[in-house]
Amino acid sequence: MARRRSRPTGPTEPCERYVRLAPLDVEQEMALALSARAFFSPSNYQKSCQTIGKVPSSRSILPLSGLDFMEFLKATELIGNPDRYIYQVRHLLERMTANNILVEVSGADSSYVMMPKSYYALSEISTIRSAGTLWLGKTLGGRFLHRQISPAIVQIAGKNAEGEARAGSGLVFDPHHILTCRHVVSEMQVDQTQSFQGREIAIDAKAIAEHEALDVAVLHVPEPLHAVAGLAFLEPFVTQTVYTFGYPRIPCALPTEDGNSPLVVQRGEVTASAVSMIGTADLFLYSAIARPGNSGGALVSDEGYVVGMATDLTEGQYCDVSPFLPHYAGIPAQVISRAVDEMDLGVQVPYETFD
Structure with missing residues (x-):
């Protein structure tokens, strides 16, 4: 009996992948993290259950599960088709747990293998930080800090x-005040018109205050600028992860739309928390590369605190093109805070007191 030949078939169309593997946008991650903290908060237990159509316990506040949170995302339409982003949501909840924002509850319902854990949100935020979202820095990472801090860094x-x-x-630390290094403004004639945050701002030379002994200066600006909500200064500690924010000179680079150099951010760590120098206040050292033009830029920890300001162990010349400097120095936050107080400008840097 002759075998029946199978008919050749053409190439099949690939099936569309259901889940999304690409990372969420920074703003989406932030919105999800804020929603998760509110959803799992014991004080919102009744409201959260009502939103997802779940009957709350009348005797106690029970932990809500990751699956419950997925139902919340569907009900609120915070993101479209949240089931397609289950990997990203699960990873976010794990990071929030690792950073002490959520508390994982053992022994809770784990019938849904893709979201097997339940949580309470039991963290607290200091008064100064509660005005913003920088307390999410360690959970959401460097790109989040870049998005939050960058608008306040000016050239x-x-x-x-x-x-x-x-x-x-x-660094814009107050709507009318910019923090920088004294050597930045003393070693050049500051242009009377500056491009800050996409606007042309007039600068009066009399509005530039310099500390008489420390490498700290403050510029007063007549028009209000954008200052980061919840920005706080805090003393650095050794091995702490830090990011440098600033405008180093980049040869041959074209200016951005606002006429400035590109903003550069680099990660490193604090290598010495206190170094006494001849003729200056204590500095601290860090490993992230700081180049000419970085001076006056903020040094921000992975927790979202401003821990210092980039300065220079050398003469601080903008034209310095040395390919390698063995140490990069910063003025620590506590020294900056004291210096601004001593300048008696009627403004203070927002220093963390943990109230």
Whole structure:
């Protein structure tokens, strides 16, 4: 009996993958984290159950599960088709647990293998940090910190005695005040018009205050700028992960739309929390590379605290092109806070008191 030949078939169309593997956008992750903290909060137990149509216990506040949170995302439409992002949501809840924002409850219902854990949100946030979201820094990582901190980092431009363009960095710590290094503003003639946050801002030379002994200066700006909500300063400690934010000189780089150099962020760690230097206050050392132009830029910890400001162990010249400096120095947050107080400007840096 002759065998029947099978008919050749053409290439089959690949099936669309159901789950999404790409990472969520920073803003989406932040919205999910804030929603998760509220959803799992014991004080919101009744409200959370009502939102997902679950009958709450009348005798106690029970932990809610990851599956419950997925139902919450469907009910609130915080993200479309949340089941397609179950990997990202599960990973986010695990990171929130690792960073002490959520508490995992053992022995709770684990019938759904993709979301087997239950949680309470039992963390507290200091008063100063509760005004913003930087307390999520360690959970959401460097790209989140970049998104939050970058708008407050400005480039301060000017010219040296020979008329050559020079620049440094600064941090908007108050709507009308920018923190920078004294050597940034003393070693050049600051341009009377600066491009800050996409706007042209007039700067009066009389509005630049310099500390008489420390490498700290403050610029007063007449028009309000955007300051990061919940921004707080805190003393650095050794081995702490830090990010440098600033505008180092980049040869041949074209300016951005606002006319500034590209903002550069780099990660490192604190290598010495206190180093006494001849003729200056105590500094601290870190491993992230700081280049000419970084001076005055913020040094931000992975927890979202401003732990210092980039300065220079050398002469601090903007034209310095040394390919390697063995140590990168910063002015610690507690020294900056004291310096601004001593300048008596009627403003204080927001220093963490853990109230």
